[in-house]
Amino acid sequence: MAKYDFEIPKLKEYPEVPELVDGTMDHMETFRAKPEFQEALGFKGELGENWKEDAIEAMGDLLGKYRSLQVYLDSCVKCGACTDKCHYYLGTKDPKNMPVARQDLLRKVYRRYFTFAGKFFPKLVGATDLTEEILDDWYNYYHQCSQCRRCSVFCPYGIDTAEISMAAREIMDRIGLGDKYSNEIIGKVFKIGNNLGLPEPALADTLEGLEEDVLDETGVEVKYPLDMKGAEILLVTPSADFFAEPHVDGLIGYGKVFHEAGVTWTLSSKASEAANFGMFIGSYENMRKISLRIREAAIELGVKRIVFGECGHAWRVAYSFLNTLAGPFDFLDPNYPVPQHILEFTYGELQKGTLNIDKSENDHMVLTYHDSCNVARATRMGDKPGGQFEIPRAVIKAVCNNFVDMAPETIRGTTFCCGGGGGLLTDDLMEVRVKGAMPRMEALKNVIEEHGVTNMAAICAICKSQFTKVLPFYGMDMDMIVSVHQLVSNAIILTGQVSEDDEDGADED
Amino acid sequence: MSFLTITFAALFYAATAIMIAGLANKIIQFAKTPAPLKIPTTPAPTTQTGVVLRMFREVAFFESLFKATKWTWLFGYLFHIALFLVLLRHLRYFINPVPMPIEIIQPFGMYGGFAMVAGLFGLWARRFLVDRVRYISAASDHLILMLLIGIGISGLSMTFGVHTDVVAVKSFFIGLMTFSWSELPADTLLIIHLLLVAALMIIFPFSKLLHVPGVFFSPSRNQVDNPREQRHVADWAKKLEE
Ligand code: HEM
Ligand code: HEM
Ligand code: SF4
Ligand code: SF4
Numbered sequence A: 001m002a003k004y005d006f007e008i009p010k011l012k013e014y015p016e017v018p019e020l021v022d023g024t025m026d027h028m029e030t031f032r033a034k035p036e037f038q039e040a041l042g043f044k045g046e047l048g049e050n051w052k053e054d055a056i057e058a059m060g061d062l063l064g065k066y067r068s069l070q071v072y073l074d075s076c077v078k079c080g081a082c083t084d085k086c087h088y089y090l091g092t093k094d095p096k097n098m099p100v101a102r103q104d105l106l107r108k109v110y111r112r113y114f115t116f117a118g119k120f121f122p123k124l125v126g127a128t129d130l131t132e133e134i135l136d137d138w139y140n141y142y143h144q145c146s147q148c149r150r151c152s153v154f155c156p157y158g159i160d161t162a163e164i165s166m167a168a169r170e171i172m173d174r175i176g177l178g179d180k181y182s183n184e185i186i187g188k189v190f191k192i193g194n195n196l197g198l199p200e201p202a203l204a205d206t207l208e209g210l211e212e213d214v215l216d217e218t219g220v221e222v223k224y225p226l227d228m229k230g231a232e233i234l235l236v237t238p239s240a241d242f243f244a245e246p247h248v249d250g251l252i253g254y255g256k257v258f259h260e261a262g263v264t265w266t267l268s269s270k271a272s273e274a275a276n277f278g279m280f281i282g283s284y285e286n287m288r289k290i291s292l293r294i295r296e297a298a299i300e301l302g303v304k305r306i307v308f309g310e311c312g313h314a315w316r317v318a319y320s321f322l323n324t325l326a327g328p329f330d331f332l333d334p335n336y337p338v339p340q341h342i343l344e345f346t347y348g349e350l351q352k353g354t355l356n357i358d359k360s361e362n363d364h365m366v367l368t369y370h371d372s373c374n375v376a377r378a379t380r381m382g383d384k385p386g387g388q389f390e391i392p393r394a395v396i397k398a399v400c401n402n403f404v405d406m407a408p409e410t411i412r413g414t415t416f417c418c419g420g421g422g423g424l425l426t427d428d429l430m431e432v433r434v435k436g437a438m439p440r441m442e443a444l445k446n447v448i449e450e451h452g453v454t455n456m457a458a459i460c461a462i463c464k465s466q467f468t469k470v471l472p473f474y475g476m477d478m479d480m481i482v483s484v485h486q487l488v489s490n491a492i493i494l495t496g497q498v499s500e501d502d503e504d505g506a507d508e509d
Numbered sequence B: 001m002s003f004l005t006i007t008f009a010a011l012f013y014a015a016t017a018i019m020i021a022g023l024a025n026k027i028i029q030f031a032k033t034p035a036p037l038k039i040p041t042t043p044a045p046t047t048q049t050g051v052v053l054r055m056f057r058e059v060a061f062f063e064s065l066f067k068a069t070k071w072t073w074l075f076g077y078l079f080h081i082a083l084f085l086v087l088l089r090h091l092r093y094f095i096n097p098v099p100m101p102i103e104i105i106q107p108f109g110m111y112g113g114f115a116m117v118a119g120l121f122g123l124w125a126r127r128f129l130v131d132r133v134r135y136i137s138a139a140s141d142h143l144i145l146m147l148l149i150g151i152g153i154s155g156l157s158m159t160f161g162v163h164t165d166v167v168a169v170k171s172f173f174i175g176l177m178t179f180s181w182s183e184l185p186a187d188t189l190l191i192i193h194l195l196l197v198a199a200l201m202i203i204f205p206f207s208k209l210l211h212v213p214g215v216f217f218s219p220s221r222n223q224v225d226n227p228r229e230q231r232h233v234a235d236w237a238k239k240l241e242e
Helices: A035-040 A051-065 A067-075 A087-092 A099-114 A116-120 A132-141 A150-154 A161-175 A180-191 A200-218 A247-261 A284-301 A312-326 A342-352 A373-378 A387-399 A427-436 A438-451 A461-474 A484-491 A500-508 B003-032 B048-061 B063-068 B070-093 B100-129 B131-136 B139-160 B166-178 B188-206 B208-217 B235-241
Strands: A233-236 A305-308 A367-369 A455-458 A481-483
Touching: A035 A180, A051 A067, A051 A099, A051 A161, A067 A099, A067 A161, A067 B003, A067 B208, A087 A427, A087 A438, A099 A116, A099 A132, A099 A161, A099 B131, A116 B188, A132 A161, A150 A161, A150 A373, A150 B063, A180 A284, A200 A247, A233 A247, A233 A284, A247 A342, A247 A461, A247 A481, A247 A484, A284 A312, A284 B235, A305 A312, A305 A342, A312 A373, A312 A461, A342 A387, A342 A484, A367 A387, A373 A387, A387 A484, A427 A438, A427 A461, A438 A461, A455 A461, A455 A484, A461 A481, A481 A484, B003 B166, B003 B188, B003 B208, B048 B063, B048 B208, B063 B070, B070 B100, B070 B166, B100 B131, B100 B139, B139 B188, B139 B208, B188 B208
Parallel strands: A233 A305, A367 A455, A455 A481
Antiparallel strands: none
16 A cells, blocks of 8 residues: 555545535546557547547537437536535545536537537536646546446436546547557457456466365265256356456355256357446447357357346346347247346345355344445346345345444445446446445444444445455455355355264264 | 507517427437437336336426436526426416316416516525536526516516506417507516517527426336337447448
């Protein structure tokens, strides 16, 4: 942590809205994508002579394609309801991190070039020409938005700053100013199949290793198949699940649940990634191309169902967009929703009673649960609105005895983002990530102190990685983050499993 | 016909035309622009009826704003509900004979004017007192509040102070609608009131008053949460599939 020199926000007992301090995050800038990476995604390599005209043209094009952008840019009344709702504002005090001010960076240019009032009375309505300073502001502050949609919950018109920052990033990409982190990752997905650049042999190796581990531990042969033709279920999961802690414990859990449910399943080396960073950069075309891999893998493997592993934004793309981008999925079994979330699957099995659970296996923990922003505010699980809150909690409670929720205004529909979503999970942005995590850290710290919480469960690869990284900044233990399916994995007793007691008994014989 | 009458007749024809044409233009634009992806802020209704209810709560009670900030909600709601009453009460200048319900609300409408102005002052105070709201306010945000307060105070001054000939006002406006013009009373307060009202009508389609049509077109509020059941592809996106 020594290499970072910025002040870590103080955690308070009760949340406080800070007074604004101009320009605290002006200096934050991610590395820019190199021309070759830009071009690989179909964007301009770098800023040209006419970047201003290009930007205005791109804005005009998007205004005609996205009703959200057009309506949101026109409708804001500057009521201020959203101003204290963004974790980045709360953590950095920078006024440009207030959702409406973030929108205004684009809105003032929109007004200048596309509205009567802005063309003729720019001063009056706060319209400005597009200048280099404004472009810098766009680049800095649209990469300080995790597209978590918390602001849209409170806006009387549902104005979603995520839509604005996606559009802004798309405009910048088109004129040749892209963010290295997201754009290089998308390149890797196209080239190798996943965000981490793990090739097929490495995957096969890892999965074999997992099978051995589970066999050693339980005496049961649980399979973690790759590219198995004719399996019933294709599992698409974030690539972090293949190796990093605590992600991989979740993957072990999915395998155990499938095993006990008696279904055949497979991972795919072609669609070895649930994440879809095309959404972060607001690019419909790239998001669609990434999604199509999943369709192709499902067809090639001849599966009947698609299930997604624990990942927040991936579940948004899967739940809300996959059918649109890569559908129709009429070749899959119509008895199941396409796609399904692994938690919907596990919840279903728990309801049916196919899983043998020993809750006491998790008795060494007192858990709380972090609702991932994308899951909470942009998707659903099950068939009732709000299932995205109930189902994960129901599963946790079915496998653990000790569970407490954090403060109500920080969970469910009004949950705070982990601080690393939306393509911000890069070391370049560590200061924003740490400061943006403040509201979540505060709520967590309070339940630790009041209820003795020891661990926080999450269902998103980005949340898990982000928390692992930022918890130590706040004096908390990085290992306290667990996957929900890790809890399931701990508690599940596989059919034919040799428990520790049995082994002891065998020794005595 | 006096110069004043002719000027105001022309002004109100122009203002009405600008407001209607401008709003129609915006509404057509909003309606025509596709929403290529399903983006309701969830939890969202899974049926169309549910969406209508959600929208109703949003428009009738400012549900989201209530969740966000109680002070803004209080002043904002007070202003809007009072405005609604005042406008209903004003219908008596445009409809002959005056319908029963409009008759009944007349006394409430009168005090509605005070509530409206009180709400507006509350909203305006926030623009000075809350540093975050001060930061996001442009000149136009202050001016529109001044405009509405000006309309309210000039109106109230007529109702409770220097009365104008409301019967003549009515026949002037009915005259405008039926193209049989009659004289407008030359009272200063009325002139001020009407000038400001005309200004409000003219800026409507070019200002943040677009929140009125905008709220109904907001995809995060007006979409049904059913993306797994129904495929939703915009025309421009279909081209990518070819
Ligand atoms: C469908 C009808 C309408 C709805 C749902 C609606 C809703 C809202 C909401 C939720 C706000 C934000 C809270 C506030 O600041 O008050 C607002 C602000 C505002 N509305 Fe409306 N409104 C409607 C009609 C109108 C009309 C007809 C006018 C004007 C003549 C108007 C003028 C304003 C103004 C000036 C503001 C900004 C107040 C400020 O400066 O804070 N609204 N509206
Ligand atoms: C062409 C449209 C309008 C006409 C002809 C008009 C005319 C009048 C008249 C004659 C009065 C005095 C009533 C009396 O003495 O009893 C009045 C009052 C008032 N007007 Fe208007 N007005 C118009 C539009 C508006 C608008 C758009 C607003 C609000 C934004 C407004 C707000 C008020 C208020 C608050 C009062 C005082 C309370 C009341 O008597 O209702 N008026 N108006
Ligand atoms: S979407 Fe989230 S990160 Fe972006 S402005 Fe809104 S609250 Fe902040
Ligand atoms: S809550 Fe909505 S209308 Fe109000 S300032 Fe924020 S974006 Fe604008």
